[in-house]
Amino acid sequence: MKFNSIINVVEATLFRRRLAVLVFFLLTSIFLLFQATQIKLDAAFTKHIPLNHSYMKTYLEHRENFGGANNVLISVCDTSDDIFNPEFFTALKGVHDKLFFIPGVDRIQVKSLFSPSTRFVEIVEDGFAGGPVIPANFQPDEAGLAIVKGNIEKAGIVGSIVADDYSCSMVKTSLMEIDPNTGEKLDSIVLAGQLENEIRGEFEKDKISIHIIGFTKMVGDVAQGAKGVVTFFAIAIAITTLMVFWFCRSLALTILPITCSLIAVVWQLGMLSTLGFGLDPMSILVPFLVFAIGVSHGVQMINSVSKMVNNGKTSKEAAQLSFRVLLVPGGIALLSDTVGFMTLLSIDIGIIRELAITASLGVAMIILTNLVLLPLLVSYMKVPKNKVSKEGPKSSSADSIWHLMSTFATRKVAMVILALTAVLYIVGYINAQDMKIGELHAGAPSLHEESRYNQDTFLITDKYAISVDYMSIIVETTADACTYYDRMDVIDRFQWRMENVPGVQSAVSLASIAKIVNAGYNEGNPKWRVLSRNPQTLVQSIARVPSSSGLLNSDCSAMPVILFLEDHKAETITRVVDEVKVLASELGNDNLTFKLASGPVGVMAATNEAVEAAQIPMMLYVYGAVIILCLLSFRSLRATIAVVVPLYVVSTLAQWLMTALDIGLTVSTLPVIALGVGIGVDYGIYILSTMSVKLRNGATVQSAYFDALKERGSAVLITGVTLAIGVSTWFFSDLKFQVDMGILLTFMFLVNMIAAVLVLPAIAAFLWPERK
Structure with missing residues (x-):
């Protein structure tokens, strides 16, 4: 009885002061409409990863030394399948320079044939000789190109910086989290537009093709595709309007629930902007869901009002009675929606949490617009009889x-x-x-296989020996560990074991490079491609590997083992991660530990584990909330x-x-x-x-x-x-x-x-x- 009394008081208050309430709704709608126009697309890289996952803590800790997972790879290709011509090297130099000066690019990490750090080393009578692959006095004539070709082969970068068939060359870099010009988070969508316009648009010509991949470019393509959501939204509104009109056979009764539902969307976007949130391309579909939910509850209200009018009630009486009858079931249903969405906050991934906030705000707005505003508006109109109730x-x-x-x-x-x-x-x-956790297809799963981004991915995977799907296992040890044979031997054995795991295409580490260098000091004899047990010789083997190579930090207390995978399918990632954990337990000791994980696949592995861990708790929270609300509602x-x-x-x-x-x-x-x-x-x-x-x-x-x-x-x-x-x-x-x-x-x-x-x-x- 007490609960019914509260409903009666709310009903009486609202309908006695209808005009004042409607003025409040009007002023609020104007303000939030203005706020909604200020909302921006927000696609920060860190929102898409579970930052508190152990893998991501390792990733963030060592990101400065070994680069992050937010990389950009640009493959510059010659359509004649031969890069050794002046036009190609002019274009490659242009792409390198343009990328270097784009704000947000980590300039230290920019790597191409024109990077000073891209060097070759060769064995000569006196030991080693070497220098930059492209010398300072390089001229793209026949003699200069022949020298560069020889240097490329000596540098061992065919398959990584240069395509296996010499048809393409790579320019790659990592991106920073903060835009140095603004001091704010790097805007991935803006940067993706710069890559498209300033690099592909400027340098892709008749003989030159440009292929760009990386998280930022993928987000930019998703944002571009998300613009089509506006079209689908318009189509959905048109279809919904026709269906509602067919149901109630009244233009006025059709317009009201559609309008109130659109107001709910405006309020949702306005509230997001007011609270300082943006709209991620991955959650841009939520406003449509809010509109759809609003219409479904609006139809219930119109249905109830029309039936009461046909039973002899006036429009105002019918609106009041419908408000009273539907406030509890409608409110409970919408509250169930809201609480259900809020359970997504339990998932430690920024994009899902933002989606939860976006959806919850939208449904909360529906409670006001479709359960309060709609009956108030209906009370002012003359509802025609014999439209729905019969x-x-x-x-x-x-x-x-x-x-x-x-x-x-x-x-x-x-x-x-x-x-x-x-x-x-x-x-x-x-x-x-049998449902799998993670991505089940090659390429960017957010985009279709025939999309430009995925076609670029497939080309780069096909042209180069290394995969774009790689994972770095960080070996944490004591300072100067690379000068101790026992530490380097453990890393070498770990790498060999991982190279033989199905799904691992190849691997590289400081230990494997040291073995190659040691053989070089011994006339290139393959028998000497081993780790020396002599500390001085071992130091000599690793002395020529700079920390900028990404294979060691400044004091050699952390060294990654980089695993190149055949793909990023869920089963491949799971198999590799499981084997890493087994070997880490078997080979690790007090002085040396193997930490998962960095690189794009490391991020995917952490995300997959976070999703898997959240699946059952999320369902328990959702159903727990629904059960509690149903028990409270129906008792x-x-x-x-x-x-x-x-x-x-x-x-x-x-x-x-x-x-x-x-x-x-x-x-x-x-x-x-x-x-x-x-x-x-x-x-x-x-x-x-x-x-x-x-x-x-x-x-x-x-x-x-x-x-x-x-x-x-x-x-x-x-x-x-x-x-x-x-x-x-x-x-x-x-x-x-x-x-x-x-x-x-x-x-x-x-x-x-x-x-x-x-x-x-x-x-x-x-x-x-x-x-x-």
């Missing part, structure tokens, strides 16, 4: 459909439904165990079971679908499961809120379900179909991750709706006693 022109036809569907709540039919559901769940659960364990069990079955089937479609559980797909549960619970709450009232009044389960279908059924069905059609347009996106999300959300929207009208009443048939 379920179309032939109410008897609709009633016959509802009567047929009400048999789902009879035990004889329910037994069949539950048996089929159980079979589906068992099959789904078994197949869901009935039976009602909670009836709502939650279908949700859980659908979540399991969604994981089966991911396995069947070869979609891995990643940063972009993990939140979809939580989003699907949060949004999917709305159907069940709306249906059961009507059923529970009828059941408390002594109605049979079938009768209660029949009344719920008459009151809410059409609205539930139309919103489920509308949401599914809206996200199904994502199938045509330029972004692969958006296609995957579209497939999963379409499935969850539709199947959760089907489960709410099919499985929920079947469960209810056995949870409530039969009455005559």
Whole structure:
């Protein structure tokens, strides 16, 4: 009674001061619209990695010495498949210089044929001779090019800086976290635009092709593809508008829920900007979900108002009654959505946490715009009769459909439904165990295989001996450890063991370079390609390797073993990481430890482990929140079971679908499961809120379900179909991750709706006693 009194007070206060409340909404909307125009795309590299993961602590600790995982690789290629011509070297020099002066580029890490640190060493009668691969007096004539070609072969950089077939040459660097010009975080999207315009746009010509890869370039391409989201948003609005108009047959009643839902999106973006957040390309889809959720709740409100008007109420009375009736189920449903999204904060990855905040803010705005603003606006208009409440022109036809569907709540039919559901769940659960954690395809998984970025990736992988997928294992030891044979021998044995792990293409470390240099001091005899046990000889072997090589730090207390992998598929990363852990335990000692991990694949490994660790807790938090809110709302364990069990079955089937479609559980797909549960619970709450009232009044389960279908059924069905059609347009996106999300959300929207009208009443048939 006390709770009902609070609702009555809120209702009376709002509707007595309708004009003042609407003025407040208008002023707030103007302010937040201005704030929304100030929002920017934000794609910082560190947001995409679990910073508190042990691998990432190692990565951050040694990033300054060995470079980070945020690299840019630019392959300059000659279309004639021969780089030894003046035009090519002019272009290569131009790319090197242009990249060197782009703000945010770590100039120390810029590496190409024109870098002074790119040197060759050769064995001569007196020992060693060497110098820069491209000498200071280089002229791109026939003689000069012949000298450079010889130096390239002596330097042993074919396959790394120069392509195996001499058709391309690489310019690569690492990026800093802070833009030195602004003192703020480096804007990856702006830098990606500079790479595209100032390097590819300027130097790609008839004979020269430019191929650029790296996290920053990938984010830039994703941001470019994300612009298409605006088109899909417009299409979704158009489809939703048509579906809502078909449902209510009134232009005014169509415009109101659409407008209120768009206001919720504006408020969401405005609040994000006000709180200092940007919008990441990976979470740019969330505003559409907010709009879709808003429309689904708006349709419920319009449906309720129209029915009451047809029962003789005025528009204002109908709006007030609908507000009172729907505030609790609608509020609980939206609160479930919000809490469900907030559980994503438990995942230690910045982009997922921002997505959680973005989605939660949006759903919180819907509570105000669609449960408060919408009925207030409706109270001022004249709602036409016979639009919704009669379920179309032939109410008897609709009633016959509802009567047929009400048999789902009879035990004889329910037994069949539950048996089929159980079979589906068992099959789904078994197949869901094969769901992989991480990326399952080569190239950038956010983009389609035929995208320019992935085509550049495939070309670089094909042209060069080293893979762009590499992982650095940092060997932490005591100062000057590289002068001790026992320490270097352990590193050498670790490297040899790792080179023989399936999926590892090659490996390099200071130990392997020292062996090559030692052979050079002995006339290049392969028998001497070993680590010397003599400290002086060992010092001689490593003296020519500078710390700028990335193979040791200044005091030789940290040395990476760089593993080049064949790909970054989840199973490859898992296999390599598991073997590293075994060998680290076997070969490590008090003076020497092997630390995972740096490099792009090290980041992927940490992300995969963070996603895997978060999967079960996230689901427990989501379902825990839904269960608690349902218990508070219905104050009935039976009602909670009836709502939650279908949700859980659908979540399991969604994981089966991911396995069947070869979609891995990643940063972009993990939140979809939580989003699907949060949004999917709305159907069940709306249906059961009507059923529970009828059941408390002594109605049979079938009768209660029949009344719920008459009151809410059409609205539930139309919103489920509308949401599914809206996200199904994502199938045509330029972004692969958006296609995957579209497939999963379409499935969850539709199947959760089907489960709410099919499985929920079947469960209810056995949870409530039969009455005559």
